[in-house]
Amino acid sequence: MTPQRTIPPTAAPLPFGNLLRSVGSFWGGHKHQARLVSELKAHYAVRAVYLVSSGKAALTVILKALAVVSHRRRVIIPAYTCFSVPSAIVKAGLEVVLCDVDPNTLDFKLAELEGLLNEHVLCVVSTHLFGRPADTARVKQLCMGKGILVVEDAAQAMGGQSGDRLLGTIGDVGFYSLGRGKNMTCGTGGIILTSSAPIAEAIEAEYASLPEASWLDVVRNWLELLVMRIFIHPALYWFPAGLPFLGLGETKFYTDFQMFRMDNVRAHLLNGWQRRLARANQDRSSRARWLIEGLDLVRKGVQPIMGEGSLFLRLPVLVRGREAKEAVCRLSREQGAGLSPNYPATIQEIPELAGQLAGRRYPGAQEVVDRLVTLPTHQFVSEQDRLKIDRVLGVQVELSVPGNTVGGDPVTRGAGHPHVHVRNQRNGAS
Numbered sequence: 505m506t507p508q509r510t511i512p513p514t515a516a517p518l519p520f521g522n523l524l525r526s527v528g529s530f531w532g533g534h535k536h537q538a539r540l541v542s543e544l545k546a547h548y549a550v551r552a553v554y555l556v557s558s559g560k561a562a563l564t565v566i567l568k569a570l571a572v573v574s575h576r577r578r579v580i581i582p583a584y585t586c587f588s589v590p591s592a593i594v595k596a597g598l599e600v601v602l603c604d605v606d607p608n609t610l611d612f613k614l615a616e617l618e619g620l621l622n623e624h625v626l627c628v629v630s631t632h633l634f635g636r637p638a639d640t641a642r643v644k645q646l647c648m649g650k651g652i653l654v655v656e657d658a659a660q661a662m663g664g665q666s667g668d669r670l671l672g673t674i675g676d677v678g679f680y681s682l683g684r685g686k687n688m689t690c691g692t693g694g695i696i697l698t699s700s701a702p703i704a705e706a707i708e709a710e711y712a713s714l715p716e717a718s719w720l721d722v723v724r725n726w727l728e729l730l731v732m733r734i735f736i737h738p739a740l741y742w743f744p745a746g747l748p749f750l751g752l753g754e755t756k757f758y759t760d761f762q763m764f765r766m767d768n769v770r771a772h773l774l775n776g777w778q779r780r781l782a783r784a785n786q787d788r789s790s791r792a793r794w795l796i797e798g799l800d801l802v803r804k805g806v807q808p809i810m811g812e813g814s815l816f817l818r819l820p821v822l823v824r825g826r827e828a829k830e831a832v833c834r835l836s837r838e839q840g841a842g843l844s845p846n847y848p849a850t851i852q853e854i855p856e857l858a859g860q861l862a863g864r865r866y867p868g869a870q871e872v873v874d875r876l877v878t879l880p881t882h883q884f885v886s887e888q889d890r891l892k893i894d895r896v897l898g899v900q901v902e903l904s905v906p907g908n909t910v911g912g913d914p915v916t917r918g919a920g921h922p923h924v925h926v927r928n929q930r931n932g933a934s
Contacts, residue, residue, distance in 0.1 A: 510742040511842030511889050513753065514818055515882040516689035517784045518733050518773070523726070526772040530722065536771035544695065547778060548673050552704035554696040554711050555766035559659040559681025560588040560595075562694030564763060565714070566655055566677055567596035567627070569706035576626035576651075582612060583850050583869035585631050587757040589657065590851050595759045598626065602851055604866040607822060607875070610809060611638045613868060618646050627653040632661035632671050634878060635687070635788070635815030640666070640674040653677070653703075662687040662695075663781045664815045677703050682774070684732055687788075687817060688781045690773040691725040691732075693766050717767040726769060738884050742840060755847050757854050785815050788881040792816035795879055798890050804897045818844065818878035826874040828900045833877065841889070841896045842880035849873060 529536060537555055544553045556562050567579065579593045583602040590600045603617045610633045617628070628647060630640040644654045656675030658664070664671040672678035677700065680686075682693030696711075698704050735744050744750055796808055796819070805824040823829050829845060836843035850869040852861040879893060 506742065506746075508742055508840050509738045509888070510745050510840030511738050511880050511885060511892075512736055512741050512745075512882070513842050513844040513878065513880055514685040515736050515880075515884055516684060516686055517780055517883060518689055518729065519780075520733065522773050522775055523730060523733060525775070526726070526769050529768045529772040530719075530726075533768050536768050536775070537766060540771045540774055540777075543778070544697065548670055548697055549699075550673060550697045551699045551701065552697065552707065554707060555771065556694045556696065556711075556714065557717065557762055557764045557766060558692045559679060559683060559686075559694045560592045560761055561763040562679035562681070562696045563589065563592035563629075563655070563657070564595050565707060565710050566679060566696060567593060567598055569703070569710040570626055570653060570655075570677075571596060571598060572709070573702070573706055574626055574651075576624055578625045579655075580617065580620055580625060580628045581851065582610075582629075582631055582633075583852060583866035584610070584847065584872045585629075585633065585657075585851065586659070587755050587847065587851075587854065588659075589629060589631070590854065590857060591757055591759050591761070594856075595761075600851065600857060600860060601625070602861060602864070602866060602869075604868040605872060607868050607871045608807075608809065609638075609811065610634070610636060610820065610872065612643065614639070614642060614646070617643070621646060621650055621652055623651070625650075625652050627655050627676075629655045629657050630675060631657040631659075632664065634809075634820045635661045635664055635785075635817040636809065636811040636820070637661070637664060637666040637671060637813045640671075641669075644675065655679075659683075659694075660686060660817045661815055663785045665813050667813075672697060673699070676700055677707070682770075684729075685817075687785060687815065688774065688777055689729075690766075690770040691729045693770050693774075711765070715764045717764045717770075721762070721764075722767050722769050729773070736884075738840075738889075745840070753844060757856060784883070787883050788816045789814070791881045791885055792819045792879075795819055795881070795885075795890060795893070799894050799897060801897070803901070805900050806897055816881045819881050820876060820878050822872075822875040823877055823897075824875070824900050829875060829877055831899045832896055835896045835899050836893075839892055839896060841892045842885070843893065843896060844878045844880075846876055846878055847873070 580601045654675035656678035658672035659681035661671045662680040677698040680695040807822040809820040
């Protein structure tokens with residue numbers, strides 16, 4: 505553990521004032537939830553909004569609600585996506601079906617998706633990964649007339665647009681995540697929104713069965729946010745980043761996550777969310793362009809994954825190959841540059857799902873696993889950090905020289921790819 509300026513891979517803005525003012529909400533009431541629901545309905549022009557404990561809880565509630573009114577049980581998702589997506593499907597008692605992705609867009613291979621649509625499919629989850637808009641409108645066209653619904657995973661894209669449509673409102677039902685690494689945060693939280701009356705009715709029934717948040721959870725979430733707000737600064741982030749037991753940056757698959765209604769304190773923490781969200785997304789987009797313009801990516805063999813309307817929660821790039829990714833990620837950890845290897849495997853490789861998903865290959869998703877790295881785009885990234893990121897990405901050029909090693913040690917397999925974690929017990933849950 506070396507004290508040095510260390511950039512977190514992502515950082516949601518959270519003013520200290522919001523933390524302090526939210527203390528008054530510990531003693532009950534629901535006025536902040538009601539205010540937030542009203543603001544969200546007006547801003548997104550939707551019929552119904554529901555506030556829950558997390559993004560994966562939001563997806564689970566949606567899937568359970570859809571399953572009640574249908575005999576279909578299959579849910580199609582990208583073969584490369586956040587592990588929370590299949591965990592929600594499993595928790596809802598449904599079947600995961602994978603579709604390969606295009607490494608250049610991180611979106612479905614649409615021709616393959618079309619071939620998977622049949623009478624057994626309940627819905628397709630269209631995902632705006634890292635804030636890059638997926639072609640959800642095209643997915644809806646493919647599903648039209650087949651009785652298949654489109655769930656819009658805008659967990660990483662709150663505040664984004666595709667054309668004149670706000671992300672999260674293009675599908676039949678959508679959701680956002682308010683986790684600590686997302687566009688906007690209240691610690692943990694999720695938002696469900698829909699303009700469909702039948703879907704809203706089904707979700708209302710499922711939502712009514714959710715418990716209220718416990719007082720202990722509310723306090724713990726607030727304290728964790730306070731600690732995060734202090735240590736997320738690059739001058740201090742080296743400390744939590746150097747504590748292995750915290751598991752920062754690890755990707756875990758587990759199905760025992762808590763599900764409850766969002767409490768008044770979390771809703772209070774989101775006061776001023778529209779202004780804060782717009783500013784944070786504008787900052788991220790500007791920094792992403794600034795990184796692309798300032799880094800000689802072509803010479804380094806780095807391909808940024810762009811897209812009209814991208815928010816760039818993180819800036820996704822493809823490096824030359826697996827060996828280059830391992831070297832880049834290891835050097836980033838050593839120098840505190842904030843680059844992230846992201847999800848360590850395709851969904852097919854999650855051990856608990858392997859038996860269900862064996863027999864097919866997903867070469868596009870595997871290429872993403874082997875080559876994808878994301879660069880930080882949040883408010884703390886400075887010119888000094890851009891120079892550091894430039895040096896880290898430059899390690900690819902060194903690797904192209906025969907006999908070269910990085911940092912004096914041979915490149916070792918797996919250095920940039922943490923193990924896939926599976927957890928079904930509550931202890932250690934994140």
